[in-house]
Amino acid sequence: MQKSDFIIEVNHVSKQFEDGKFALDDVSLSVKKGEFVTILGPSGCGKTTLLRCIAGFQVATEGDILLNGEDVTTMPPHLRDVNTVFQKYALFPHLNVFDNVAFGLKLKKIDKKVIEKKVKQALKTVGMTDYEYRDVNSLSGGQQQRVAIARAIINEPEVLLLDEPLAALDLKMRKDMQMELREMHKKLGITFIYVTHDQEEALTLSDRVVVMSEGKIQQIGTPMDVYNEPQNSFVADFIGESNILDATMVKDGVVNFCEHDFECVDKGFGENTEVDVVVRPEDIYIGIVPRSEATVQNSSEIQGGKESPWQLHGEVKSCIFKGVHYEMTVLTEEGYELMIQDYKAFESGTQVGMLVKPEDIQVMKKERVCNTFDGEVLEDNQVRFLDEVWDIPERVAERFEVGEEVEVEVDFNRINLQDDEEDGTLCGEVYFILYKGDHYHLTIRTDDGDDLYVDTNDVWDDGDRVGIRIAPSYIRLYKRSQSEAL
Numbered sequence: 410m411q412k413s414d415f416i417i418e419v420n421h422v423s424k425q426f427e428d429g430k431f432a433l434d435d436v437s438l439s440v441k442k443g444e445f446v447t448i449l450g451p452s453g454c455g456k457t458t459l460l461r462c463i464a465g466f467q468v469a470t471e472g473d474i475l476l477n478g479e480d481v482t483t484m485p486p487h488l489r490d491v492n493t494v495f496q497k498y499a500l501f502p503h504l505n506v507f508d509n510v511a512f513g514l515k516l517k518k519i520d521k522k523v524i525e526k527k528v529k530q531a532l533k534t535v536g537m538t539d540y541e542y543r544d545v546n547s548l549s550g551g552q553q554q555r556v557a558i559a560r561a562i563i564n565e566p567e568v569l570l571l572d573e574p575l576a577a578l579d580l581k582m583r584k585d586m587q588m589e590l591r592e593m594h595k596k597l598g599i600t601f602i603y604v605t606h607d608q609e610e611a612l613t614l615s616d617r618v619v620v621m622s623e624g625k626i627q628q629i630g631t632p633m634d635v636y637n638e639p640q641n642s643f644v645a646d647f648i649g650e651s652n653i654l655d656a657t658m659v660k661d662g663v664v665n666f667c668e669h670d671f672e673c674v675d676k677g678f679g680e681n682t683e684v685d686v687v688v689r690p691e692d693i694y695i696g697i698v699p700r701s702e703a704t705v706q707n708s709s710e711i712q713g714g715k716e717s718p719w720q721l722h723g724e725v726k727s728c729i730f731k732g733v734h735y736e737m738t739v740l741t742e743e744g745y746e747l748m749i750q751d752y753k754a755f756e757s758g759t760q761v762g763m764l765v766k767p768e769d770i771q772v773m774k775k776e777r778v779c780n781t782f783d784g785e786v787l788e789d790n791q792v793r794f795l796d797e798v799w800d801i802p803e804r805v806a807e808r809f810e811v812g813e814e815v816e817v818e819v820d821f822n823r824i825n826l827q828d829d830e831e832d833g834t835l836c837g838e839v840y841f842i843l844y845k846g847d848h849y850h851l852t853i854r855t856d857d858g859d860d861l862y863v864d865t866n867d868v869w870d871d872g873d874r875v876g877i878r879i880a881p882s883y884i885r886l887y888k889r890s891q892s893e894a895l
């Protein structure tokens with residue numbers, strides 16, 4: 410049998426806890442020998458659970474995990490050729506640096522001279538030579554984490570798993586340690602799997618980044634891939650700053666957003682298809698436009714015999730210095746807010762023109778274009794979906810039998826959110842907020858764990874409790890197709 414090219418293979422792994430919650434949902438991932446792979450995602454997305462399943466501290470409910478081609482899904486951690494470094498250094502406070510690092514080898518009753526050589530080597534790798542006899546309590550957080558890494562690499566594992574190892578350090582120390590980890594990885598030549606919620610850390614360190622949300626992998630790619638070509642709006646929003654806008658793919662190579670047609674490099678979305686576009690703030694070119702020219706608008710119009718170079722016009726609403734660049738918010742004449750970064754400051758109130766190159770427009774398939782639910786038609790012009798009973802117009806109800814199963818559709822901008830939960834037919838919580846230039850796209854999670862998507866101009870915060878109302882005339886019903894009904 411040919412040995413796998415991958416040191417780790419995670420195949421369709423799901424992990425469900427006793428409370429029924431899925432921390433991992435059909436996760437598949439292959440890691441090559443010597444790779445530095447980072448698992449990135451917001452708190453609670455399942456990163457640690459995935460790492461713990463690989464380490465053996467948790468057992469997958471479904472799927473399997475292979476290490477060097479061998480199925481280790483249920484193998485206890487100490488039999489796997491992996492070592493884990495945790496966020497908390499977990500050093501033994503009563504032992505000095507040497508004894509902390511030597512601990513595992515001493516248990517294995519390895520020859521004293523060999524231990525001494527290995528400890529010295531491990532401490533050298535983590536930049537802690539000459540610290541052998543220091544009390545671990547006298548070390549800084551960064552130094553303690555180095556000792557923890559030395560303790561993990563002394564066993565010469567094939568895979569080092571690191572669970573947010575730098576999270577407890579201050580920013581400066583974290584940056585220094587990031588560079589050192591990268592160097593250590595090169596020197597050791599082993600596979601690193603690193604968990605973090607810090608996107609900058611992930612992009613800086615990794616050969617490949619695995620972006621996770623809600624127990625699912627959203628995208629796997631090189632840092633350049635996930636930054637420049639996010640596969641969905643979650644990845645675009647989570648990685649770096651971005652302008653995410655509703656758009657229409659007019660035809661191959663032409664996309665319309667902010668009410669203008671832009672040349673782009675994307676093809677194959679079909680004609681007049683609703684899509685999302687992502688434009689990074691540093692990819693919008695900005696320049697001052699004289700007030701007289703600004704009022705003439707539109708790049709295609711001829712001004713003084715010369716075609717305006719600008720695709721969009723607008724006014725700077727805010728300008729903040731960010732250390733290296735300035736970050737401006739510009740309101741376009743059409744009413745879209747764009748975030749722009751430039752090395753030059755454009756002060757508030759300045760009339761500006763904006764330009765985006767075709768290759769800097771990232772077009773993404775929309776995950777959905779409206780809310781869809783499974784429903785059942787009831788008596789008295791009502792329909793049940795999301796476990797609630799909703800009124801529908803008589804003329805709609807008439808087209809269906811009582812008891813008929815239907816597909817329910819509601820547009821994002823037709824759901825009304827109420828401050829007071831009592832005012833809604835259904836209650837929920839604001840779960841995720843995406844700003845789309847001229848409105849917010851919210852994910853509302855109901856108390857039963859169902860999601861609704863809402864477009865609104867109102868400002869809500871993550872975690873706000875809301876009442877959900879839908880006017881009868883905005884509820885569309887469709888017959889279930891024959892195949893679905895069977």
Ligand code: ATP
Nearest residue numbers: 426427432450451452453454455456457458459606
């Ligand atoms: P963080 O960055 O906050 O550590 P994470 O992405 O590492 O988050 P996990 O720790 O993997 O997330 O948790 C994923 C989900 O599974 C969370 O909702 C968490 O509450 C849940 N979870 C984790 N461990 C258990 C457990 N032992 N029992 C029940 N639920 C759990």
